[in-house]
Amino acid sequence: DAKTTQPNSMESNEEEPVHLPCNHSTISGTDYIHWYRQLPSQGPEYVIHGLTSNVNNRMASLAIAEDRKSSTLILHRATLRDAAVYYCILRDKGGADGLTFGKGTHLIIQP
Amino acid sequence: EPEVTQTPSHQVTQMGQEVILRCVPISNHLYFYWYRQILGQKVEFLVSFYNNEISEKSEIFDDQFSVERPDGSNFTLKIRSTKLEDSAMYFCASSIREGRGTGELFFGEGSRLTVL
Numbered sequence: 001d002a003k004t005t006q007p008n009s010m011e012s013n014e015e016e017p018v019h020l021p022c023n024h025s026t027i028s029g030t031d032y033i034h035w036y037r038q039l040p041s042q043g044p045e046y047v048i049h050g051l052t053s054n055v056n057n058r059m060a061s062l063a064i065a066e067d068r069k070s071s072t073l074i075l076h077r078a079t080l081r082d083a084a085v086y087y088c089i090l091r092d093k094g095g096a097d098g099l100t101f102g103k104g105t106h107l108i109i110q111p
Numbered sequence: 112e113p114e115v116t117q118t119p120s121h122q123v124t125q126m127g128q129e130v131i132l133r134c135v136p137i138s139n140h141l142y143f144y145w146y147r148q149i150l151g152q153k154v155e156f157l158v159s160f161y162n163n164e165i166s167e168k169s170e171i172f173d174d175q176f177s178v179e180r181p182d183g184s185n186f187t188l189k190i191r192s193t194k195l196e197d198s199a200m201y202f203c204a205s206s207i208r209e210g211r212g213t214g215e216l217f218f219g220e221g222s223r224l225t226v227l
Contacts, residue, residue, distance in 0.1 A: 043218030
């Protein structure tokens with residue numbers, strides 16, 4: 001799977017929007033962009049995924065750059081419960097089955 | 112909401128002992144996975160399983176590890192002779208369809224293994 005680059009940590013205030021960036025300049029045409037998060041002492045949790053178009057679900061929005069070399073996970077109104085490590089992962093449809101987790105971004109939410 | 116369940120939540124064992132970690136995937140899922148996370152480190156892929164056989168494994172998943180789906184509901188990870196470095200949190204995951212590309216994985220809460 002192609003490599004992704006994320007900031008080590010970010011801090012935001014409760015009830016404000018959060019934009020988590022991810023760079024993936026070597027992304028291939030068949031790579032899907034996935035986001036997972038891991039709350040403290042829990043297993044990873046799927047957040048959202050997309051290929052080319054922006055995506056929305058009940059948890060978040062995913063904004064994908066036109067050249068697909070970067071993407072942004074958007075939490076519209078952060079709560080304390082959103083404090084977690086967020087992982088941006090590329091999944092090639094024809095490639096390996098297992099997810100390759102990086103170090104992710106540690107999101108800190110201030111009350 | 113359906114969830115992946117894992118037992119035990121915590122197991123302490125002596126080095127050299129065999130350990131079996133158990134998982135009950137979501138009932139209509141077809142693809143099953145084990146991951147591990149050593150304290151303070153990244154989540155690492157171990158193995159994926161489909162149609163009663165291993166479909167992919169990492170270099171971590173050596174001859175000391177094995178997986179089984181003995182009864183159509185449980186999915187187990189066995190470590191034959193535990194080593195100190197096997198101490199980690201082990202996560203089971205399942206997916207309704209193949210993980211490649213679009214498949215969404217559902218993870219359990221994990222089983223913490225401590226090897227003394």
